[in-house]
Amino acid sequence: MQSITQACRDQGWPAEVAAVIANREQASGLEWAAAQGIPTRVVAHRDHADRAAFDAALAREIDGFSPDYVLLAGFMRILTDDFVRHYAGRLVNIHPSLLPLFPGLGTHRQALEAGVRVHGCTVHFVTPVLDHGPMIAQGVVPVREGDTEASLAERVLGIEHVVYPAVASWLAQGRVSLDDGKVAVRGIDDRCFGLAADGARAASHPSGGRA
Incomplete structure (x- = not known):
């Protein structure tokens, strides 16, 4: 965020x-956002009888701001199908794996147990099927000898902070379209980002070049 x-x-x-x-209420991002002059709200799930009631209250709060897109970041709640359909084509999430590999929780542990050599994150549109929405972009990091869940999670977080802002900028510029379950991004030749083994970043740009 x-x-x-x-x-x-x-x-x-x-x-x-x-x-x-x-x-x-304890979410640390709220205090930071308020300090930036950004409106903040809390919709406590514990104040509602079930997921449907919570999601309805959350949607009312969101709709009060009339956003073009809703970006999920660290929001660890499974959303109801009605909520997802309400924001169809406008609800975006980031998942800490290279989908379709390792959906759900414990992605870094799953990656280490599977012995993969690369891991990463995926920014995707949200659909009623958990972690299976149309993919917009992915970020890739190496899995190193001796990695732990903590060290791998830290490396993935680094690429998340590259990929998600890039996707948000494409959305803001009207570059992203979703048609019949397929994503197109105008003016972007490469939607895969990487952190090299030495930590140097390689990222796509509208020109299709790399830096």
Whole structure:
């Protein structure tokens, strides 16, 4: 959330972060967002009888800001089908694996147990099927000898902070389209980002070049 907000302001996107909404009052991002002058709200799931009631309240709060897109970041709640359909084509999530590998929880443990040599993250549109929505972009990191879940998670987090702001900028610029379950991004030749073994970043740009 912080990376997206800072990139939006620093890079002059034709967009703004309308609000930051959490389901826990203790969410650290709320204090940071408020300090930036961004409206914040809390919709506590414990205050509602079931998931449907919570999702309905959450949707009412979101719709009060009339956003073009809803970006999930660290929101660890399974959303109801009605909520997902309400924001069809506008609800975006980041998942800490190279989907379709390792959906659900414990992705870094799964990657280490599987013995894969690369791991990463996926930004995708949300559908009623958990972690299976149309993919917009992916970020790739190496899995190193001696990696633990913690060390791998830290490396993946680094590439998440590259990929998600990039996707948010494409959305803000109207570059992303979703047609019949397929994603197209205009002006972007490569939607895969990587962190090299020495930590140097390689990322796609609208020109299709790399830096």
